[in-house]
Amino acid sequence: MEKGKVVVLEDRVPKLKKRRRQKANRRLIAYLFFFFLAILCVLYFQSPFSAVRHIEVSGNRHLSDERIISLSGVTKRTSFWKVKEQQVEANIARHPEVKEVTVKKRLPHTLVIHVREWRRIAYVYDQQTFFPLLENGRLLKKEGVKTAPTDAPVLVGWKNGDAIAEMTGQLAELPAAVLGAMSEIHYKPTKEYEDRVIVYMNDGYEVSATIRRFADKLAHYPAIVAALDRNVKGVIHLEVGSYFVPYDPPKKEDDDEAPSS
Missing domain, CATH: 3.40.50.10960 (Rossmann fold)
Known part of the structure; x- marks a missing residue:
């Protein structure tokens, strides 16, 4: 302790308690924020709001849009975030008339399918x-x-x-x-x-x-x-x-x- 500077302990105790309470409150608020955020995420992924809303098909001539969508295995109930492009491509490519297929996601809820058929x-x-x-x-x-x-x-x-x-x-x-x-x-x-x-x-x-x-x-x-x-x-x-x-x-x-x- 430097000479001439005397700190009274009784004066510091209330300030320390206040800082501790503020720190604890901030920590509690952060915990509550992440807790409710996690709940909202779970509710979102289980709700219809996270599902695929639009499926766009192009490049097809003989296979109908409905047929290609059926082959993809994706429905309006499928979660947009759970759709795996490679798996959807493999599903559609199983049809013998499909030569090539590419599948891409477009935010927020659209699936784009482009098909090339064998002539x-x-x-x-x-x-x-x-x-x-x-x-x-x-x-x-x-x-x-x-x-x-x-x-x-x-x-x-x-x-x-x-x-x-x-x-x-x-x-x-x-x-x-x-x-x-x-x-x-x-x-x-x-x-x-x-x-x-x-x-x-x-x-x-x-x-x-x-x-x-x-x-x-x-x-x-x-x-x-x-x-x-x-x-x-x-x-x-x-x-x-x-x-x-x-x-x-x-x-x-x-x-x-x-x-x-």
Whole structure:
């Protein structure tokens, strides 16, 4: 103790007690704050306020939004904070038509799903049902439809699995515009061409070709048709070379009409 400075103990005791009470009160307030904060967090995570409110789906063409959401396993009751993006991606990717999928969270309560599907390059017609054939060679037997599709050609009369597999590879190489111009592809082998096919085009022409080099030949279809008279339909032969044979010319209207009496 320095000389000339005398501290009276009785004067310090009340101040020390006051400081201790203030310190204890602050500590109690902090404890109470964190206690109620923890309770609020528990109530929040167990309440509907923490659930996924919006699910946005993009990139899908054939699979509906509802189907993809169902595959994801996420519902409006699922907690937004418990959603694991990788698990949701794995759930959706199990569908054979899904090529790629990405899932992201967007605060505060939105789940964003972007899907890329395998391209449907044809439909196999069997037992009055159209089964999608994907560009990876997979046939979706559980996704058959009864109505004739318009987004890809229909394979008719194909029983040879090897021929279908080879044709799948050829169709996958075609531009989308040429693929969309086809209506039906019939498997019509002959002694001369064991892999011959007949293609019925949406514009009224018929194409006779072979599976071998099918993509190379049909890729020139727009240029071939551009050189033809659109009013004259017929068969475009692409087995070896390239030549056009018109259908028999239609009879004149006068010939069809019965003579007046």
